[in-house]
Amino acid sequence: MTRFLKLLIRNRLAALGGAVILAVVVLALITPLLPLQAPNVTNTADRFIRPFSPGHLLGTDHLGRDLLSRLLWGTRLSLAVGASAAVIAAVIGAAVGIVAGYFGGRIDNVIMRLVDMLMAFPYILLALAIVAALGPGLMNALIAVAAVNVPFFARNIRGITVGIAGREFVDAARLAGMGHGRIILFEILPNVVPVIVIAMSTTIGWMILETAGLSFLGLGSQPPQADLGSMLGEARAALIAAPHTSVVPGAMILAIVMGINLLGDGVRDALDPRLRSGALTRPMPATSVRRETVPAPQGGGVLQLADLETRFEIGPRIYRAVNKVSLEVAPGECLGIIGESGSGKSVTALSIMGLVASPPGVITGGAAYYRGDDLIGAPYRRLRSLRGDRIAYIFQDPQATLHPLYRVGDQLAEAIRVHHSISRAEAEDRAIDLLTAVRIPNAESRARAYPHELSGGMRQRVGIAMAMANDPDIIIADEPTTALDVTVQAQILSLLDDLRRERGLAIIFITHDFGVVAQLCDRVAVMYAGRIVEEGPTGTVLDAPAHPYTRRLIACVPELGQGRRRLEAIPGLPPAVDRLPAGCAFAPRCDKARDACTAGDIALERAGARAVRCLFPEETLT
Amino acid sequence: MTLALRLDNLSKTFTVGKPLFGKPKALVRAVRPMDLEVQTGETLGIVGESGCGKSTLARMLVGLIPPSTGSIEIDGAALDNADPAVFGRRIQYVFQDPISSLNPRKTIRQIIEVPLKRLHGMDRAARAARISEIFAAVNLREEFLDRYPHEFSGGQAQRIGIARALAANASILILDEPVSALDVSVQAQVLNLLADLKAEFGLTYLFITHDLAVVEAVSDRIAVLYFGTLVELGRAERIFNAPKHPYTRLLAGSAPVVGRPLTAPEGRETELPDPLNPPPGCAFAARCSRATDLCRTQEPRLTRQGEDQFAACHHPLEP
Numbered sequence: 001m002t003r004f005l006k007l008l009i010r011n012r013l014a015a016l017g018g019a020v021i022l023a024v025v026v027l028a029l030i031t032p033l034l035p036l037q038a039p040n041v042t043n044t045a046d047r048f049i050r051p052f053s054p055g056h057l058l059g060t061d062h063l064g065r066d067l068l069s070r071l072l073w074g075t076r077l078s079l080a081v082g083a084s085a086a087v088i089a090a091v092i093g094a095a096v097g098i099v100a101g102y103f104g105g106r107i108d109n110v111i112m113r114l115v116d117m118l119m120a121f122p123y124i125l126l127a128l129a130i131v132a133a134l135g136p137g138l139m140n141a142l143i144a145v146a147a148v149n150v151p152f153f154a155r156n157i158r159g160i161t162v163g164i165a166g167r168e169f170v171d172a173a174r175l176a177g178m179g180h181g182r183i184i185l186f187e188i189l190p191n192v193v194p195v196i197v198i199a200m201s202t203t204i205g206w207m208i209l210e211t212a213g214l215s216f217l218g219l220g221s222q223p224p225q226a227d228l229g230s231m232l233g234e235a236r237a238a239l240i241a242a243p244h245t246s247v248v249p250g251a252m253i254l255a256i257v258m259g260i261n262l263l264g265d266g267v268r269d270a271l272d273p274r275l276r277s278g279a280l281t282r283p284m285p286a287t288s289v290r291r292e293t294v295p296a297p298q299g300g301g302v303l304q305l306a307d308l309e310t311r312f313e314i315g316p317r318i319y320r321a322v323n324k325v326s327l328e329v330a331p332g333e334c335l336g337i338i339g340e341s342g343s344g345k346s347v348t349a350l351s352i353m354g355l356v357a358s359p360p361g362v363i364t365g366g367a368a369y370y371r372g373d374d375l376i377g378a379p380y381r382r383l384r385s386l387r388g389d390r391i392a393y394i395f396q397d398p399q400a401t402l403h404p405l406y407r408v409g410d411q412l413a414e415a416i417r418v419h420h421s422i423s424r425a426e427a428e429d430r431a432i433d434l435l436t437a438v439r440i441p442n443a444e445s446r447a448r449a450y451p452h453e454l455s456g457g458m459r460q461r462v463g464i465a466m467a468m469a470n471d472p473d474i475i476i477a478d479e480p481t482t483a484l485d486v487t488v489q490a491q492i493l494s495l496l497d498d499l500r501r502e503r504g505l506a507i508i509f510i511t512h513d514f515g516v517v518a519q520l521c522d523r524v525a526v527m528y529a530g531r532i533v534e535e536g537p538t539g540t541v542l543d544a545p546a547h548p549y550t551r552r553l554i555a556c557v558p559e560l561g562q563g564r565r566r567l568e569a570i571p572g573l574p575p576a577v578d579r580l581p582a583g584c585a586f587a588p589r590c591d592k593a594r595d596a597c598t599a600g601d602i603a604l605e606r607a608g609a610r611a612v613r614c615l616f617p618e619e620t621l622t
Numbered sequence: 623m624t625l626a627l628r629l630d631n632l633s634k635t636f637t638v639g640k641p642l643f644g645k646p647k648a649l650v651r652a653v654r655p656m657d658l659e660v661q662t663g664e665t666l667g668i669v670g671e672s673g674c675g676k677s678t679l680a681r682m683l684v685g686l687i688p689p690s691t692g693s694i695e696i697d698g699a700a701l702d703n704a705d706p707a708v709f710g711r712r713i714q715y716v717f718q719d720p721i722s723s724l725n726p727r728k729t730i731r732q733i734i735e736v737p738l739k740r741l742h743g744m745d746r747a748a749r750a751a752r753i754s755e756i757f758a759a760v761n762l763r764e765e766f767l768d769r770y771p772h773e774f775s776g777g778q779a780q781r782i783g784i785a786r787a788l789a790a791n792a793s794i795l796i797l798d799e800p801v802s803a804l805d806v807s808v809q810a811q812v813l814n815l816l817a818d819l820k821a822e823f824g825l826t827y828l829f830i831t832h833d834l835a836v837v838e839a840v841s842d843r844i845a846v847l848y849f850g851t852l853v854e855l856g857r858a859e860r861i862f863n864a865p866k867h868p869y870t871r872l873l874a875g876s877a878p879v880v881g882r883p884l885t886a887p888e889g890r891e892t893e894l895p896d897p898l899n900p901p902p903g904c905a906f907a908a909r910c911s912r913a914t915d916l917c918r919t920q921e922p923r924l925t926r927q928g929e930d931q932f933a934a935c936h937h938p939l940e941p
Contacts, residue, residue, distance in 0.1 A: 167722055167723075168717040168718075168719060168722045168723035169722065169723050169724055169725040171681075171686050171715070171717070171723075172715070172717065172723050172724075172783075172786065173725070173736065174686065174707075174710075175684055175685075175686070175709070175710045175714060175715055175737075175790070176710060176736040176737035176740055176741065176786065176789075176790065177707040177710050177711075177736070177737060177739075177740030177741040177790075178707075178736060178740055179707075182740075186728075187725055187728075190725070190727040190728070191725070191726065191727055340805035340806065340807060340808075341776075341805050456672070485671035485672055485832060486671070486832065486834065486873060486876040486877050486878075487671065487872055487873065487876040488671075489876065489878070490875075490876035490878070490884075490885075493878070493884055494884055494885065497884055512805065512806060513878060514880055515835075515877065515878030515879050515880055516878045518878070518879075518880040518881065518882075519878050519879075519882065519883065519884040520884060542880055552807075553806060553807060556806055556807055556809070556810035557806050557809075557810075557835070558813075558835040558836050558838065558839035559835050559879060559880065560834050560835040560838060560862060560874065560877050560879050561838075561862065561863065561879065562838075562839070563838065563839075563858070563859045564838070564839055564840065564841070564842075564858055564859065565839055566814060566817065567810035567813055567814055567839065568810065569807065569808075569810035569811040569813075569814050570807040570810070570811075571811070573775055573777070573808070574805075574807075
């Protein structure tokens, strides 16, 4: 809650809106206590007194009534009516929406068609019709405004409920013996309330306006009772002669509605989970860099990482996601990076091209040399010209990386035309060639398909085709087969293997699956808590792991063909990278740990092609 | 040995694009008529690729969706009542995504208490005692009870999901990809925990997964599903070493195994059949090198192959 308020206040416009609304509400609440003149007492002798006159701070209206008094009493009434209308519309709309969204099927269909019918009328006409049927009066205006706004809430809440009703915890609640009523009240409603609050905060301003509109037309509050709309309506006749009678209520309406809308937008932003991370801004086009020294390139390889360090800085916490990682990959080579979630393997890959979202990501050290040029801190234009051209990525979920509204052939053609000035027709031909190269049957007709029309395996082939589009030197594949079935995975892996052999591609393959690493990769680096703990040729690392973590990680993965057995689990959890222990991060889970392991930094010891970060390795490297 | 679960001719057909009135545009046979028996104390693994109907089958078994045909028997008594609260006392479900299966706005205690209250009508003191017992069984500290789901790691959340399933005191647990969302080191912890719980409480498991190595490591018998059909059923230690159905062989051959060279065991262009336009005969025929005209016209039935292996194939593989 305090976090929510902090976020809200950081948004200056929202804070301003909040202050205005707070002031107006407080004034409305204390109106009966203020020494005001009676709002409805007429005194025609004093009509149209200008503002700032003695006895009448804001002047008087056409019947000589004190405008300040009428304004405050009217505001009180307008706020009360608008707020009640909002609450009524929210309660009814939310109930309708939840029922429709939860039960779905025919109930949903019928309810939503009725709601659609309500929405088919222009709202002011509908409100007029309702008031005409019920007769004028503030209460009826309130009913009309609430009724007109029910569809907005119903549709909004239904959409959210459909998503929640499909979540597994709702099924779990049914299996735990809860009936529909209880599920709606205790499982769904608590998850919908924030959305209702957001919807209310953004619509309450409208409702006050609509109520004022009806009163303006003489259908809402009846004379002599004042509300903001009727004050405006009565002042209309003297608009030229005594403009202050219109300006006073008009300014109040403006202040209230603007204030509520600014505050409402702020509330929405602060409650939006995507903005929760503290970043109310869009990420920058490239990761920000803040490093003091730049390590010199050593060794060869088409891509070389030297002591790369990437951190996430969220409030006072610093997450050391990538902690001095050095790697290199040669043309035609496949380097595997293996690790559990949170080990920093994806962030390492994204840091190379400055794709880590900033804020909160910052590259605080190291370098990434592509053919001798440092990519870290390179100008955005340079990065952009390399992204997808010389260094391409394949991501885990092709459904999320392909644009759903464009045909896959056009997306491929665009990827080529961004980097090469060739004609559209040429690019399209090239796209079809690429789809054929990744062995998509009927490439010509598939090029005209939308992503959702393809199966997961086919979509990932399109992802690979896009990575191949500009004949890159390096492909960085981040768990590209994790979301796929085993038979499809086998097809994709052998495709990648062929491509690198045919074209001399360097592949960095990120995975958590030892079987995949063993089949595809020449070398493998094992990551734990942001650091490389072991590195070497795949065969020797898997046969004779040197780091205890590697050995035990291999042991806890069941392997096909070994039959039923008890697995050797590693107790405990990987450490959080914002509170790394001193020394070896694996020591708390390691059965070989001694005092020396937690005493200080442990270096990555190299011996020939292999390297290990352990004081007491399982194997002595030669 | 007694039967814990018996499925007789169980099937599910979904309608696609059904208008408010009138006939639906198409039918999808997610699970084709299936007979299956599970012994008490057994772990039956169910494997198959996405779209093979394994989750539909599981959801039918716990009453979350009503079957189109057929019946389910638990411990010899038919379950024709589609009320999940009745199912809930006899068969429970552990979900794939541990975080999404816990309501983010409720504390762990509120979540675990629901089955105790609703299914067993326990009072507050009895609930507290039972919760301590269950939490001890799944190695969770009781101080977790007043926290919210987002504060837990995947492995801990999955233990909470298992604890909730145990709380219902059902004898059969459906485990729907219970470790797929977990890291490998945590996966082993949860699999071992499941094995311990099974021995301690005499549970029967249906273990659904797409991971062949995991299913082989935990199951007594394994059922292989393809396109809604049970294509092969056999002992876990034999089914991938000596498959009878060509699809099982393809699955076993596709799994990445350390020390086996990378090969695509079949042509690279093949795709799953279209559920809206299913092929006649055997659904696997288009991907199968042994397919004949018989396969393309007539659906094979599940028949005994050797001692305790069954396969639905006109031309089963020789040992």
